[in-house]
Amino acid sequence: MKFVDEARIQVKAGNGGAGCVAFRREKFIPFGGPHGGDGGDGGCVYVVADADLNTLVDYRFQRRFAAPNGRPGEGWNRTGKSGDDLLIPVPIGTQVWDDETEEFIGEVLAAGDRLLVAQGGFHGLGNARYKSSVNQAPRQSTPGTPGDARMIRLELKLLADVGLLGLPNAGKSTLIRAISAARPKVADYPFTTLYPNLGVVRLEAYRSFVVADIPGLIEGAAEGQGLGTRFLKHLERTRLLLHTIDVSPPDPDHEPLKALRTIEEELEQYGRHLIERERWLVLNKLDLVPEGERDAFAKDLIGRLGWTGRWFAVSAVDGWGTKAMCREIGDYLETLGSPFEEEDDGKRAETD
Numbered sequence: 352m353k354f355v356d357e358a359r360i361q362v363k364a365g366n367g368g369a370g371c372v373a374f375r376r377e378k379f380i381p382f383g384g385p386h387g388g389d390g391g392d393g394g395c396v397y398v399v400a401d402a403d404l405n406t407l408v409d410y411r412f413q414r415r416f417a418a419p420n421g422r423p424g425e426g427w428n429r430t431g432k433s434g435d436d437l438l439i440p441v442p443i444g445t446q447v448w449d450d451e452t453e454e455f456i457g458e459v460l461a462a463g464d465r466l467l468v469a470q471g472g473f474h475g476l477g478n479a480r481y482k483s484s485v486n487q488a489p490r491q492s493t494p495g496t497p498g499d500a501r502m503i504r505l506e507l508k509l510l511a512d513v514g515l516l517g518l519p520n521a522g523k524s525t526l527i528r529a530i531s532a533a534r535p536k537v538a539d540y541p542f543t544t545l546y547p548n549l550g551v552v553r554l555e556a557y558r559s560f561v562v563a564d565i566p567g568l569i570e571g572a573a574e575g576q577g578l579g580t581r582f583l584k585h586l587e588r589t590r591l592l593l594h595t596i597d598v599s600p601p602d603p604d605h606e607p608l609k610a611l612r613t614i615e616e617e618l619e620q621y622g623r624h625l626i627e628r629e630r631w632l633v634l635n636k637l638d639l640v641p642e643g644e645r646d647a648f649a650k651d652l653i654g655r656l657g658w659t660g661r662w663f664a665v666s667a668v669d670g671w672g673t674k675a676m677c678r679e680i681g682d683y684l685e686t687l688g689s690p691f692e693e694e695d696d697g698k699r700a701e702t703d
Contacts (some may be wrong), residue, residue, distance in 0.1 A: 356507040358410035359450055365393025365434035367472035367495020368421035371478070374488070375427075385489055386426050387477030394418030394434030395499040396469035398447055398505075400459035401440035405549070407505055418469070421495055424477045434471060442507055444588065450502040469499040511549060511563035512684050514589035516618075518610050521595045522635040524548070525667040527564045529676055554681045563589060590687055591680065592630040600641045600650060607634075611656055629683075631661045633676070637665035643672075 366391025375383025396418050403464075419434035449628055456517040459465045473496045481489035515523040531550030548564040565586060582607045586592065596610050611632075634652060649664035663674035675697040 356407060358407040359414070359504065359506045360410050360439075361415045361500070362396045362437075363417040363501050364396050364469035364498025364501040364677040365418040366473040366497045367391070367474045368431035368433075369494045369593045370475035370477035370492035371424035371426060371429075371431075371546040372490055372492045376564060383485075384487060385478040385482050386412050386428055387479050387492060388424035388426070388429045389431065389477050389480070390424045390474040390495045391431035391433035392474045393421045393471035393495065394436050395467060395498075396437045396439065396444060398442050398445065398459060398466045398468050400440045400445070400462055400464040402443060402462040403443040404440060406442065407445070407573070410505060411572040417496065418471060420498075421472065421474055424475070424492075428477070428479055431474065433474070436471075438465075439468075442685060444508050446506045446508060448504040448506065448604050450504045456503065468503055472488035472496040477517075481619055510589050511589050512560040513562045513591045513593055513680060514586045515562060515564045515593050515595055516586065516614060517595035517612065518597070521597045521610070522667050523564050523595050526595060526665070526673070527562055527635070529670050530673050531562060531665045532547075551593045552677055552680075554677060560681060560684050564592075566616040584654030586625055590629070590684060592625075592628055593633050593680075595633045595635050596632050598634050598635050598648075599636055607652060608656055611658075631663065631680075632656075634644060634662065634664045635667055635670060637664050638668045642671075647649055657676045 370389050371387035373387040375386040377383060396416060416437060416439055418437035421434050422431035424431045424508060430462070441459065443459060443462060443464075446458040447466060448454065449456060459466055474492040475495040478492050481491050483489075515527060517523055527548060527550045531552045545661055550562045550564070552562055553559045563586075579665045596607050596613070598607060615626065632653070634649050637649065640648050645664060649662075652669050653662055663672060663676040663679075665676055667673065
């Protein structure tokens with residue numbers, strides 16, 4: 352299924368039902384008094400996180416959602432039926448914005464989270480509500496209030512522990528295939544990956560983490576160049592970045608030092624503290640170096656790059672070095688707390 356991470360939909364909550372004007376009419380009771388009931392409340396519209404969804408593609412075709420209106424009140428003080436709430440299922444990690452005002456409404460971060468996006472109208476009052484000692488037969492009632500109507504924008508940000516980033520053809524898709532069950536397209540030309548791919552890396556029973564393969568970035572990505580620009584936001588929720596570099600590129604313009612600096616500049620320009628996030632260097636395609644010379648080659652390259660952080664030398668093609676890398680990643684992630692402890696700004700959805 353094609354990955355779709357953004358959609359615009361129109362939501363309309365139900366209107367409140369009108370109050371009723373009615374009087375009690377029974378034999379031998381000539382002055383029964385007001386008997387009109389209240390209307391029902393209009394249905395609300397909620398966005399609900401569904402663990403079985405991984406794309407917003409359905410909302411590219413169905414764009415309008417309306418909750419039922421409340422029914423009007425009736426005689427004998429009968430209250431009108433309230434409209435049922437409308438639940439819109441979305442993938443976990445979806446953010447909701449008002450498309451006109453750019454107001455951030457909230458986000459759903461766990462299965463079952465519900466976020467109110469359109470409030471239903473309040474019910475109207477029947478004439479029985481207006482009875483008093485000085486007004487024994489009121490003929491007034493109120494209509495229900497209209498429900499909220501708005502255009503909202505749904506944005507899906509991947510919920511992954513680790514994000515792979517690098518230039519096109521750095522071997523990110525091959526790497527995620529080697530360490531997980533994900534099967535993204537792999538080919539010998541740039542921009543093979545056109546949308547993010549998620550893979551679950553299983554270390555052992557009850558130990559695993561999620562990796563996101565982000566489309567290749569190029570110079571100017573933070574300003575809208577190339578395919579990677581719209582997917583930079585998916586790195587915001589990762590707790591660890593794996594900066595993948597091709598150690599033997601065919602194009603001299605993509606030599607390792609330039610590849611490293613290009614990605615760092617794009618992360619810095621994009622902002623949102625991505626450049627400050629924990630980032631490990633992955634030297635990929637070591638299969639092109641004789642096995643006995645790989646360690647020395649990698650250490651020499653790290654020295655020339657001036658890299659002082661943690662790094663790994665791997666070959667995604669034959670799996671050389673990937674198991675040790677995954678074990679260290681798993682150990683590191685276990686030392687961290689919840690990935691959303693620092694994100695809770697009061698607009699997280701309520702959980703059922």
